Amino acid sequence: MPSQGTIDHRVELPPELACPRCRGPLRATARDLVCAQHGQAARRGADGALLFADDSLYWGEIERASMRQILEAARRTGWQEALRRHLQPPSLLPYVQHPSRADWRVLVPLERERTVSLDVGAGWGAVSFGLAPHVLRHYAVERVAERLEFIALRQQQDGVANLVPVRADLHALPLCPGSLDLVAVNGVLEWAGLVDPEPTPGRRPRAPDVLQEAFLRQLHALLRPGGWLYVGIENRYGRVFWRGTPDHQGLRFTSLMPRRLARAYTRLRAAHSPRTFVAERDYRTWTYSLRGYRRLFARCGFRDLQAYAVVPGYNAPMQLVPLAQSGPFLYLTSRLRSPRRGLGPLRRAAHLLGAATGWEAQITSCYAFILRTPEHGA
Numbered sequence: 001m002p003s004q005g006t007i008d009h010r011v012e013l014p015p016e017l018a019c020p021r022c023r024g025p026l027r028a029t030a031r032d033l034v035c036a037q038h039g040q041a042a043r044r045g046a047d048g049a050l051l052f053a054d055d056s057l058y059w060g061e062i063e064r065a066s067m068r069q070i071l072e073a074a075r076r077t078g079w080q081e082a083l084r085r086h087l088q089p090p091s092l093l094p095y096v097q098h099p100s101r102a103d104w105r106v107l108v109p110l111e112r113e114r115t116v117s118l119d120v121g122a123g124w125g126a127v128s129f130g131l132a133p134h135v136l137r138h139y140a141v142e143r144v145a146e147r148l149e150f151i152a153l154r155q156q157q158d159g160v161a162n163l164v165p166v167r168a169d170l171h172a173l174p175l176c177p178g179s180l181d182l183v184a185v186n187g188v189l190e191w192a193g194l195v196d197p198e199p200t201p202g203r204r205p206r207a208p209d210v211l212q213e214a215f216l217r218q219l220h221a222l223l224r225p226g227g228w229l230y231v232g233i234e235n236r237y238g239r240v241f242w243r244g245t246p247d248h249q250g251l252r253f254t255s256l257m258p259r260r261l262a263r264a265y266t267r268l269r270a271a272h273s274p275r276t277f278v279a280e281r282d283y284r285t286w287t288y289s290l291r292g293y294r295r296l297f298a299r300c301g302f303r304d305l306q307a308y309a310v311v312p313g314y315n316a317p318m319q320l321v322p323l324a325q326s327g328p329f330l331y332l333t334s335r336l337r338s339p340r341r342g343l344g345p346l347r348r349a350a351h352l353l354g355a356a357t358g359w360e361a362q363i364t365s366c367y368a369f370i371l372r373t374p375e376h377g378a
Contacts, residue, residue, distance in 0.1 A: 051167045053168055193208025220302065236255045238365035308323060
């Protein structure tokens with residue numbers, strides 16, 4: 001049977017919450033969150049989650065029917081047993097629940113007595129539950145109803161009182177400007193350009209980079225002066241894509257193509273996306289090179305960028321290799337061992353040359369970025 005926590009969802013409204021339309025204060029009633037200007041802004045879910053979005057959108061690593069089966073089992077036997085019995089393939093288990101997915105937290109200063117953090121696109125909540133024990137209050141924001149329901153169930157069963165599950169769109173985050181100390185964006189920035197939240201009738205949706213910039217500027221506004229942003233994301237020119245690993249929308253080599261060619265190729269092929277489960281006809285999940293990310297973050301007002309290569313990837317950050325100097329990559333590369341002995345010395349020599357020249361940093365598969373907003377007066 002699932003263990004039951006002692007969370008009381010009737011406590012007063014967390015102070016950082018705001019109307020997503022005007023950023024004005026909210027008033028809590030028994031069932032709703034109300035904005036003086038716009039009326040009802042959200043409702044309270046039966047499990048205590050705050051619901052600022054109400055639609056049938058679905059996005060995920062498994063299909064909706066399988067997700068609902070896990071939710072039903074989690075209510076009966078607990079979330080851990082539900083995952084053990086029903087999550088397929090089982091290789092997804094660390095991705096879904098392992099607290100090491102938030103191990104990058106050692107790169108930023110967290111204070112249990114004062115830090116307020118946000119995980120945008122929280123998914124199943126692994127990063128959120130990894131952060132929550134180290135902060136005063138943590139917001140897990142997720143758009144997909146089933147995924148947020150899983151977070152709320154796990155929160156209740158584990159008794160994590162300082163985690164606030166929120167259903168909202170990443171382009172309309174219901175938080176006050178200047179109210180956060182840390183925002184985590186893990187595997188989400190590339191998806192910020194997928195759908196234009198404010199389409200103009202008769203015109204094409206805004207370009208993905210325009211929407212990604214709008215998303216980052218929103219995060220900049222929500223952070224306090226000197227606040228921290230963490231971004232985990234793929235490298236547009238990462239070696240995994242040169243090897244033919246499918247891009248986010250299900251096609252191979254699209255990240256390597258010029259944008260216009262990638263969009264035309266996607267319209268022609270229209271493969272089923274492994275996340276949205278629909279045929280995508282426009283290439284909108286843009287990623288960038290290391291230089292491209294630096295420019296993107298600078299345009300949105302972030303400073304003090306620290307760049308890391310994440311090995312094996314940002315969803316399993318076992319090694320974070322600083323890219324400011326070649327030394328850390330050289331150290332790591334010197335310990336590479338190939339399972340094919342005949343190619344071992346040749347591969348190692350090529351990797352060492354790449355690390356020494358900086359080329360390895362340009363083709364590593366994934367990056368992690370730590371950024372800050374300017375301090376007062378900076």
